[in-house]
Amino acid sequence: MPIHEYACRQCGHEFEELLRTAEQKVSCPKCDSTDVQKKLSAFSAVVGASSAPPCGEGCPQGSCCSGGACPMHR
Numbered sequence: 001m002p003i004h005e006y007a008c009r010q011c012g013h014e015f016e017e018l019l020r021t022a023e024q025k026v027s028c029p030k031c032d033s034t035d036v037q038k039k040l041s042a043f044s045a046v047v048g049a050s051s052a053p054p055c056g057e058g059c060p061q062g063s064c065c066s067g068g069a070c071p072m073h074r
């Protein structure tokens, strides 16, 4: 499933959201605003980058990617 990156227009918070449907409402986890801007996903293009975990705060299990048990990690 694709993970999309968003930037909140209200507070500037950047976050990732896992989209299950095209109509899914995305809101900022910080200020709860739905005025968010979709960014291009960089994770799939930057394979091997050590600084950014593939799941981060968008992962339902938290930072589990280092353990390899995350369903979003392949």
Ligand SMILES: [Zn+2]
Residues within 6 Å of the ligand: 008, 009, 010, 011, 012, 013, 028, 029, 030, 031, 032, 033
């Ligand atoms: Zn916000």
